[in-house]
Amino acid sequence: MSEGAGTPSTEASRAETPGALWRRNLWVWAALMALLALSVWAAYWPYGRIDTAVGFGIAGAKTALVALVFMQLKHASGLVRIVATSGLFWAAILFTLTLADVLSRMANR
Amino acid sequence: MSRADAEVRLREGQANVEARLRESQANVEARLREPWSELATDSETAFARQRGGATFGIWVFLASEALFFAALFLTYTAARLANQEAFAAAGRETNIVYGTLNTAILLTSSLTMAVASQAAEKGLFRRLTLWCLATTAAFGLAFLVVKGFEYREDIEKRLVPGADFALSQAPAQIFFGFYWVVTVVHAIHLSIGIGLVTRLTIKGWRDVGFLAENPQVEVAALYWHLVDLVWVFLYPMLYLPGRSG
Numbered sequence: 001m002s003e004g005a006g007t008p009s010t011e012a013s014r015a016e017t018p019g020a021l022w023r024r025n026l027w028v029w030a031a032l033m034a035l036l037a038l039s040v041w042a043a044y045w046p047y048g049r050i051d052t053a054v055g056f057g058i059a060g061a062k063t064a065l066v067a068l069v070f071m072q073l074k075h076a077s078g079l080v081r082i083v084a085t086s087g088l089f090w091a092a093i094l095f096t097l098t099l100a101d102v103l104s105r106m107a108n109r
Numbered sequence: 110m111s112r113a114d115a116e117v118r119l120r121e122g123q124a125n126v127e128a129r130l131r132e133s134q135a136n137v138e139a140r141l142r143e144p145w146s147e148l149a150t151d152s153e154t155a156f157a158r159q160r161g162g163a164t165f166g167i168w169v170f171l172a173s174e175a176l177f178f179a180a181l182f183l184t185y186t187a188a189r190l191a192n193q194e195a196f197a198a199a200g201r202e203t204n205i206v207y208g209t210l211n212t213a214i215l216l217t218s219s220l221t222m223a224v225a226s227q228a229a230e231k232g233l234f235r236r237l238t239l240w241c242l243a244t245t246a247a248f249g250l251a252f253l254v255v256k257g258f259e260y261r262e263d264i265e266k267r268l269v270p271g272a273d274f275a276l277s278q279a280p281a282q283i284f285f286g287f288y289w290v291v292t293v294v295h296a297i298h299l300s301i302g303i304g305l306v307t308r309l310t311i312k313g314w315r316d317v318g319f320l321a322e323n324p325q326v327e328v329a330a331l332y333w334h335l336v337d338l339v340w341v342f343l344y345p346m347l348y349l350p351g352r353s354g
Contacts, residue, residue: 018237021224029220033213040209043349051353055345062216062341070223071334077161080168087172091179095186102187 028069035062156322160230163324164331171335178339181294185287185346192280199276199284200350202268207259208348211252212340218248219337222306226330232321235313239320242310245333249303256296263288288347295343298336305329 039058045051068074073084189196225241228234267275269289270282306329313320320326 016231018228018234021227021234021237025220025223025227028223029217032216032219036209036212036216039345039349040205043205043345043352046353048353052345052350055349056342059342059345063338066216066219066334066338066341070219071331072227076164080164083165083168083172087175087179090172090176094176094179095183098183098187099190102190106190 025069028065031065032062035065160322160324160327163328167328167331171331174335178342181287181291182342182346185291188280188283188287189350192278192283195276195278195280196284197351198278199281199288200347201352202266202276202281203288203348204259204262205348205352207255207262208344211255211259212344214248214252214255215337215340218245218252219334221245221248222330222333226327229320229323229326235317235320238326239310239313242306242313242326246303246306246310249299249306252299253296253303256292291343292347295336295339298339302329302333302336305332 035058039055042054042058043051045054067084073081076084221241222245225238225245228238228241263269267273268285270286274282274285276282309320309326309329
């Protein structure tokens with residue numbers, strides 16, 4: 001594991017207390033709950049497609065928070081980060097090639 | 110050439126070979142990179158490597174899981190693009206209260222799981238770790254209970270694809286076909302997670318030294334977070350479409 005810059009690693013090097021452990025993670029939970037509330041509210045906005053985009057955008061933001069802090073990718077080694085990204089990379093190829101086909105058929109119908 | 114000359118040359122040659130050998134030894138040490146240069150190592154490094162190997166292994170598995178779910182999500186995306194109105198009508202029929210409650214439950218379970226994993230990693234706070242693991246498993250069970258109530262309501266509302274299906278638009282059956290497949294697959298994943306976390310709780314409760322610095326806690330935690338993230342994406346796919354219409 002490489003040393004991460006920023007507050008969490010300096011906190012960890014000090015004498016750790018359960019309180020510090022909770023404080024380091026609770027703000028992420030609070031942010032996740034706020035994002036969940038926002039996505040429920042946004043689903044009822046009368047803008048159609050924008051609502052959908054906001055819904056998936058919020059899912060992406062939640063994923064970033066969970067992956068970086070809860071799954072500790074922020075402090076992970078380069079190897080682990082590459083592996084984690086590779087899943088997304090191949091999924092992106094899967095989506096791009098398939099949707100290129102689906103969307104071009106829809107456009108030419 | 111005299112004999113004495115030859116002996117001097119021979120000795121020079123030997124010294125040369127020895128010098129080159131010594132040099133290459135030094136070279137080997139310079140060229141060997143981590144972790145190969147320090148195979149005989151202290152216990153702290155050994156613990157770090159044990160953890161590094163476990164983390165790497167579970168991330169390879171999680172990347173393949175991400176691709177498995179990505180294929181399902183892509184199927185949904187293609188079907189939704191082709192049948193936008195039917196998907197909006199079908200999305201309105203799912204119960205957003207149950208869906209939102211379950212999202213909150215899973216996100217909270219990820220908090221307790223993360224705290225358990227970080228406490229175990231430092232080898233500190235055995236009681237905190239145990240308490241957080243037990244709470245995480247309980248949240249997982251709560252999710253399944255809520256899902257059970259939701260399934261009962263879905264069946265009562267005849268939202269199972271087939272001859273008896275409630276909605277008039279045919280493509281709405283594609284939505285609910287996806288709904289049933291993907292929520293059941295997710296529930297199976299979550300059940301495995303509950304099993305893993307329960308096992309850690311019981312073993313950690315019986316054996317005082319089991320949880321401290323045990324990479325199994327982090328591996329189970331990373332799996333748990335991935336199952337949570339799958340649900341984070343299922344939530345806008347299944348519960349949010351068609352609410353504003």
